[in-house]
Amino acid sequence: MTQPQDADARRAIRPVICYPPENLPAADMARYETARKDLTRTDSVTVPPREARTFSVPAGHFFRITSVEGPQVGDLNLHNAQNLAERFYSGKSRALHGTHLTTGERLWSSFPHMRPLATITHDTLGWYGIDSFGGSVHDVIGTRCDPYSHALLSDGGQYHHCCHSNLVRALAEHTGVSRAEAEPLVHDVLNVFMCTGFTRDTGQYFMKASPVRPGDYIEFVAETDLLGNLSACPGGDCSASHSSDAASCYPLQVDVFRPDPAAMQGWNPAAENSYDRTHGD
Numbered sequence: 001m002t003q004p005q006d007a008d009a010r011r012a013i014r015p016v017i018c019y020p021p022e023n024l025p026a027a028d029m030a031r032y033e034t035a036r037k038d039l040t041r042t043d044s045v046t047v048p049p050r051e052a053r054t055f056s057v058p059a060g061h062f063f064r065i066t067s068v069e070g071p072q073v074g075d076l077n078l079h080n081a082q083n084l085a086e087r088f089y090s091g092k093s094r095a096l097h098g099t100h101l102t103t104g105e106r107l108w109s110s111f112p113h114m115r116p117l118a119t120i121t122h123d124t125l126g127w128y129g130i131d132s133f134g135g136s137v138h139d140v141i142g143t144r145c146d147p148y149s150h151a152l153l154s155d156g157g158q159y160h161h162c163c164h165s166n167l168v169r170a171l172a173e174h175t176g177v178s179r180a181e182a183e184p185l186v187h188d189v190l191n192v193f194m195c196t197g198f199t200r201d202t203g204q205y206f207m208k209a210s211p212v213r214p215g216d217y218i219e220f221v222a223e224t225d226l227l228g229n230l231s232a233c234p235g236g237d238c239s240a241s242h243s244s245d246a247a248s249c250y251p252l253q254v255d256v257f258r259p260d261p262a263a264m265q266g267w268n269p270a271a272e273n274s275y276d277r278t279h280g281d
């Protein structure tokens with residue numbers, strides 16, 4: 001293919017950050033750092049391998065997802081508990097914070113709400129950074145493993161324990177609606193503990209063995225009343241395959257904590273977005 005004469009000059013134009021995060025409303029990390037020093041556990045949910053479970057977190061409470069027994073990645077959905085249609089917006093969270101999330105970054109909700117649903121308050125894998133392959137942990141690039149892609153990629157193969165289907169079953173069970181009604185509420189996830197990136201030469205999505213070990217956890221504060229839904233991915237540590245029962249899989253634990261009320265005095269749940277929603281003339 002012929003290139004224009006100024007191809008190199010065009011490529012050499014410096015990039016600019018689309019959404020400078022310092023312009024976003026800041027999370028009150030100093031308060032959260034104090035509040036998380038005195039946590040009382042109020043609930044605990046074990047997510048079995050290749051299954052999903054829901055959990056509820058009141059606004060201002062904390063929750064932790066912990067690796068137990070063996071390296072395992074999780075696919076996390078979050079909803080506003082009062083309105084399940086307001087849910088985590090992986091694509092916009094990626095645009096605002098980058099391909100992988102860690103402490104201080106937020107999980108934003110879908111239009112027409114777009115406010116923080118949760119803020120990450122601690123991440124024991126925060127040391128990992130970005131490796132030499134361009135890989136990092138807790139991605140918002142990988143959607144969720146699903147039976148539709150699997151059917152396309154495997155000549156019609158049927159596999160029912162992809163994260164998508166696990167999340168559908170768990171949400172249907174929690175809400176009492178049919179799986180067909182629950183399915184459209186399932187959305188792109190935060191890939192907890194998953195180590196992913198894009199290959200530098202071909203730009204392809206890759207995964208590699210997660211660095212997570214039992215005892216590692218990621219912790220959040222709920223910025224609204226939340227319904228969480230977490231799937232223990234059939235990919236296990238996602239070192240080789242998913243969408244099958246081939247990988248070694250382990251449970252994930254979710255714990256919900258009430259912080260010291262004094263530390264949260266004067267704190268308010270996330271306000272609605274200030275856009276007037278008239279969309280102009």
Ligand SMILES: [Zn+2]
Binds near residue numbers: 075145234235242
């Ligand atoms: Zn999965």
